[in-house]
Amino acid sequence: MKKLYIIVFLLLLKLFSAQNFKIDTADYAKRKAFLELYKTRGEQFNKALKKKYSGQEARELVNVFTNFQKSVTEDIKDKMYSFDDRFVSYTKDRVNYIASKNPTIPTDFSILIAKDNEPNAYNFGDKTLVVNLGLFAFLNNEFEFDAIISHELAHQTLEHTIKKLIAKLNNDKDKKLEVSNLKRSGNRYDKAFELYKSLLYSNMKQRRKNEISADSLGFSYYKTTGLPIANYVQSLQLLKDFDDKKEDSIDVSIYKKVFNIPTQSFKEDWLKMEDFSKYNYKHYQEKVSQDSLKTHPDLEFRINLLKKNYPELATSNLNSQASPQFSLLSNLAKERLIPNFIESEKYGQGIYNCLAILEDNPDHKATKYYLGLLFNKIYDARKTYTLNRYLDKIEPTKQSRSYQQFLSFMWNLGVDEIKNIGQYYEKSEN
Template structure:
């Protein structure tokens, strides 16, 4: 019977896709209100507890951090950064139930929130609030991989990493204050010494992060392997996450620009694709100094994979990804369709246009993405008119962007105000 129902659901879903997809409704006022009520009670308890667990200054500082966090997070909930009771929730809940079966160490009081965020990420707060980004459903390949990410986060939660990080920040602040005092009292090499303090702080944090990540991996993997998921998917998950880039690397072809911007009332102009000359551009000295020592996180994942393979011999041999279940495929498709609503929600209009063009180039849901193209262009037009386009559209940065994305940014910055308006109007009213 259950199978029949899920089949019917899938069928209804496919049929509804025949029409243009309707993004998830975020006008869930009552649910948001309920969540905030519980959240603030839990946060207050946490603040009280930190004051009794840690006396004096430490307890005060700790509760200050929690209070700040509570305010910040409440703001995000009010801004509708999360969706409530969506199709994603029941999947996450069912995976957590599967994990709980042989793992009594998993906390009972977890509260799941799904974030309107395209980056494949999750986090778990000290109070048991567990945030899962929608991007995970789009980027990961199956239930097992999603369960692997959840297990990793539970690893952080079980070892209380948030609390430990906060406590070390409090200690570090104290130490830095002493060092800054001594810098102020000397005249020699002040800048260099100030920079060294900053740098050592960043790297110490980096090393600490790495240690915590590896601990969460191995604890998370133990949780994962105690349940009935396919063990090797834990490694596949890390590999998959390593490949992620905020801006999809799919190259946008010149023909695509010509196809979508050669309009009846406004012919395509080749000069729109002209690139700025950056050969004389002087790079930020400070930034380069930091880059040399590399703050990049990608090599970290390779270290994490090797660490797991060393501790758990059953992970040594690489195995291909499992095929997704039908229910996972459905969620994957919804998350993919939510990519543009999410970019629009976070006001990433430039990236939104770029992503729409990539989808259109791949001939996906043409009507839907043309509509988003129009919506994002309308916002870009407003911004350009108000002289704050910088807020919504990246500047060209040859060192950190792909050729294709640089070409796109050049195109966007080359358009005149009127030209932007014409594009926006055309795609906002287009009915085909």
């Protein structure tokens, strides 16, 4: 579950220009080349599985990974990933560097850069490493980046995904793992990802164990590489700070400021909200474990355990310098914030983030232009009755009050009103 709808590093956002936003048709050739390589590697990986495991177990594992690779392929075709060489080569270089000092790490990873603003990285288990653009935007330097990568590489060497799959297959033998039939959720881009998450979160206790062993092996990889060890813990601390941030909020006055336009006056009715007071929030919150709401659970525990197990961390110094190369990538990733929402068709969240930017920078041209684009997308969706796909429903138990106010506003708008807003703002770039 996503806790934050406004990405917190937004505050650090340098003002960007909309000129950097192109739908990435130029990526087509790279995407095609990647898909060919990905297919070959997937087949090799599945073949190795067949060798290592036998009988029913091998068949089921291969079946799951084959279907999983198909969903990833579909997600790639759906442009969920960026094939910007700067991010891909950088990540590849870092993996190779860490592997060069730690010979047990494989080097034939398929690297995917997700157009996702959440600071995170994943290892799908078949030597596919996914790094979110949001991770580049969020981290301060390459040491923190290498720390996260080391941790993900450790998951691969420890074969955590395969082991989890085997446990799951043994647990629900009669129930088939319905990988390929995974239902599409509100957003059509979540397919492979939702599957991976359902696997990851299926057993919290085991997950915690896996995280701890990946932290530990990852630390050893990282240390061997000669990187400043304090930064390893720092990377976890930053992710923890991200999770701990208070609920997102934008002031209700922003609606009148942004949506009272020369071609259409603001209507107070747009802000009307349904009365959700019948929901007992506390009751709901107590029912859900706090950790399960977090993107990165257990972080406090894991940080303390690392400090306990590696006393040398107490006397080591943080290196807070960033190389020009990392800074460049980090800034590029920040510029992609709103375009990422557009390309991954999270139009509602994109508009919400535009409003957050406009609160601090009311005249920011690029943001106004993106706002226009996003409203045009919402208009198209409204006309074809597909708005549900791009704009969240109101869920009082899961969303902040501010986000509920936003969703109410969006759902209250009439189709022509949406059109007028889109038309007005799309001209902002000029």
